[in-house]
Amino acid sequence: MQASARVVGGPVLGSLPGLHRAASLEVETPFKHPRSSCRAKGSGDGHPRVVSGTDGCPLLVQKYTFFGVKCEGGRSARQQRSVRSPFSVSASVAEPPVKEALGFDAPLPAPELLSVFDSPSPFVVTSPEYPTLSTDDNHRPTYHFQPPAGFMNDPNGPAFIGGQYHIFYQHNPARAAWNWGVCWGHAVSSDLVHWEHRPLALTPTPGGYDQDGVxxxxxxxxxxxPTLLYTGVQVATPDRPVNVTSVSQLLGAAFSEVQCMATLGPDGKFSKGLAPVISTPPAGLDIVGFRDPYVWREGNEWMMLLGSGIKEQGGTALLYKSPDLHKWEFVQPIHIGDHTETGTMWECPILLKLGKWHILSVSPDNPANPILYWIGSFSNGTFVPYGAPRRLDLGNVCYAPNSCIDGKGRQLVWSWIQEVRSEEASVAAGYAGCLTLPRVLSMLDDGRLIQEPVEEMKLLRDRHLVHETDFALRSARPRTFNVHTGTLEIEVEIERGGADAVGIDIRETPTEDEVLESECGPEGCGLEATRAQRVLRTDPHEGVLVSYDYKKQWLEVAWWQPGPDAGTDSPGELVSKGGPLTLDEGENLKLRVFLDRSVVEVFANSRAVLTTRMYRNVIGAALIAKGGDAVVKQVDMWQMGSMWDPQLKDSPLVPQLKDNPYVSI
Structure with a gap:
């Protein structure tokens, strides 16, 4: 592409601290489109502004990143919905890189997005008409929480009230892709694993403080x-000045953020307040974002954390306090990170009290990055971390955790599981996104975090397929099992013996002889193997390999990921994700692996969790050892049921349902 540039002036819209009325470098980059001749515009001064371009086309220009699209030939960007490609003239855009040691990916280029000025809200209805999705889709999860159809991302406000579990979540019911005008979905459960969907809890109010998204x-x-607190947003346009608090390359917009409240009334509907409960960021801080309230009770006061970041310093969580949820007073940032280490903007902060410890969890910058948490102490409005941050999940798809305490006193946490296939594939399938299994968090006295799937997951065990105990797992000779299901729970305990590494090979499992014959020879396998596959001497394949390397003390999952432009049925690249897991002297490896079609969630010794997605029809399992023989103390496998099945009210694991007027929606 040929780019032209010139220095131009222009008004600054909004009141983001640090904006200057300076000239900027405006770049026009032509590109071809089958139905129009378009060009994108951007700014090289790093200061966001919304301008009226040629023919009145609205453009947001910022830091060499192109968010607006100008289409010639009488068509506006809104009409050209298929023209969605941002452009950049610099490789160093968006947030600064973060340390590779923490597992961060490089900053994402802006993905394919609708123009910032596309109409956000018209699809919102209280009771959407969901399409009926195919029952033959081998990639759609069955027991991980998800809406009936459409797009979901962050879990918002899990709660246990009146004997019922509530889950709220960001949702686009109209299309399996994110868009402005997102709302809150709502579901309830009595057992954490079977869910009943309710009408939408919150939708944007046209012309209101949340008109462009809840x-x-x-x-x-x-x-x-039940009382909801959320961030309402309005996008800046040339004819709609707003108090800009955030400029997002990922979303392609400058927008205002205010903190809002809604309460559930006797009619079973949530009613919003007439005005936000927090309308402006605290004075004196040069922030880069202001969203995602997390609220808890401490003594006679309510406390709130807001995700934010301070320019040239790093991500932070802003602390507020209130006597009544209506009037809020800013206290201070509870902790400020280093933007070169932990990102410039912390989304979805949560603060949990676990025994004698506190943990602060944040989602830095964008969903390409892992969830981080610090172990420390919280007092007098300040969080003091003990040591470096750690990763809450060792995989590549989890983001934006949220939590609640239930009637049993358990600290429950869910996170958003993203798709890793193309948006076009998700839209064609009619769904995108789900949640992790509900996890119980606790802390050992030595400061090690414990994460376990809730006991209620046992309710979904449909058929007990495998139960074997005390057998030798021979080096480089897989032990295969005759299981054929895409919805599987595997629970295994392995004694190391003389093995250097062990693993679970999940795929359409061949016989032992076929596996041995397919091992990589001197000429190689024809494909590049991941480290785990090289260690375990398995051939690169289209399944999933869960492995543990005793020498490196490393837990890993390797899988085939489709190429971004190839669709879900074409091979892409072999990738692997993992992280450290240190076993105590003489401690056996204990794995619980949940395969839910395209979702793989691994719990290792309750101290490490690794979640990922793969789009392959894997339906079998084998155990593998390398470098010596291991001993399998016990292995069990179950075919799993569905979250859509009726709730099992007569199970001893399920609490008795109670009358609750607040879920009669």
Missing amino acids: FSGCCVNNDGI
């Missing part, structure tokens, strides 16, 4: 009344 937040129990 962003993330939380739900609290205010004297038995």
Whole structure:
């Protein structure tokens, strides 16, 4: 592409601290489109502004990144919905890189997005008409929480009120892709694994403070009344000045963020307040974002954390306090990170008290990055971390965790599981996104975090397929099992013996002889193997390999990921994700692996969790050892049921349902 540039002036819109009325470098980059001649514009001064371009086309220009699209020939960007490609003239855009040691990917280029000025809200209805999705889709999860159809991302406000579990979540019911005008979906359960969907809880109010989206937040129990706190957004346009608090390359927009509240009334509907409860960021801080309230009760006061970041310093969580959820007073940032280490903007912060410890969890910058948490102490409005941040999940798809405490006193946490296939594939399938299994978090006295799937997952065990105990796992000779299902739970305990590494090979499992014959020879396998596959001497294949390397003390999952432009049925690249797991002297490896079609969720010794997605029809399993023989103390496998099945009210694991007027929606 040929780019032309010139220095231009222009008005600055909004009141983001640090904006200057300076000239900027405007770049026009022509590109071809089958139905129009378009060009994109951007700015090289790093200061966001919304301008009226040629023919009145609105453009947001910022830091060599192109968000607006100008289409010639009488068509506006709104009409050209298929023209969605941002451009950049610099490789160093968006947030600065973060340390590779923490597992961060390089900063994402802006993905394919609708123009910032596309109409956001018209699809919103209280009871959407969901399409009926194919029952033959071998990639759609069955027991990980998801909406009936459409797009979901952050879990918002899980809560346990009146004997019922509530889950709220960001949702686009109209299309299996994110767009402005996102709302909150809502579902309830009595057992955490079977869910009943309710009408949409919150939708944007046209012309209101949340007209362009109901962003993330939380739900609290205010004297038995479910009360939602969330971020409402308005996008800046040339004819609609707003108090800009955030400029997002990922979303392609400058927008305002205010903190809002809604309460559930006797009619079973949530009613919003007439005005936001927090309308402006705290004075004196040069922030880069202001969203995602997380609220809890401490003594006689309510406390709130807001995700934010301070320019040239790093991500932060802003602390507020209130006597009544209506009037909020800013206290201070509870902790400020280093933007070169942990990102410039912390989304979805949560603060949990686990025994004598606190943990602060944040999602830095964008969903390409892992969830981080610090172990430390919280007092007098300040969080003091003990040591470096750690990763909450060792995979590549989890983001934006949220939590609640249930009637059993358990600290429950869910995170958003993203898709890793193309947006076009998700839209064609009719769904995108789901949640992790509900996890119970606790802390050992030595500061090690424990994450376990809830006990109620046992309710979904449909058929007990495998139960074997005390057998030798021979080096380089897989032990195969005659299981054929894409919805599988595997629970295995392995004694190391003389093995250097062990693993679970999940795929359409061949016989042992076929596996041995397919091992890589002197000429190689024809494909580049991941480290785990080289260690375990398995051939590169289209399944999933869960492995543990005793020498490196490393847990890993390797899988085939489709290429971004190839669709879900074409091979892409072999990738692997993993992280450290240190076993105590003489401690056996204990794995619980949940395969839910395209979702793989691995719990290792309750101290490490690794979640990923792959789009292959893997339906079998084998155990593998390398470098010596291991001993399998016990292995069990179950075919799993569905979250859509009726709730099992007569199970001893399920609490008795109670009458609750707040879920009669």
